[in-house]
Amino acid sequence: MTANLVDKGIIGKNLPYIWQTGGEMLLVSALGLLVGQRLRTMLFAKVLTFSDDVSLMQPAVTLVFSLTNVGIVFWAAA
Numbered sequence: 001m002t003a004n005l006v007d008k009g010i011i012g013k014n015l016p017y018i019w020q021t022g023g024e025m026l027l028v029s030a031l032g033l034l035v036g037q038r039l040r041t042m043l044f045a046k047v048l049t050f051s052d053d054v055s056l057m058q059p060a061v062t063l064v065f066s067l068t069n070v071g072i073v074f075w076a077a078a
Contacts, residue, residue, distance in 0.1 A: 001025060 001021065009018035 001024075005018065005021045005025075008014055009021060
């Protein structure tokens with residue numbers, strides 16, 4: 001799109017084409033910002049939910065790993 005803006009608009013001295021293409025580029029950029037903001041908000045909410053779930057599982061996982069380590073040490077010592 002930028003190459004066409006330079007080739008057809010600037011080099012061709014086509015001012016209406018420059019304005020039209022520039023407007024389209026601004027519109028695409030604005031839509032990208034809006035969609036990106038919404039996507040980041042949804043993703044951040046998902047990460048927070050995942051973090052809460054993991055933090056609730058943390059004690060159980062730690063207990064399982066600790067008991068596994070103790071079992072390995074006893075088994076190796078026998």
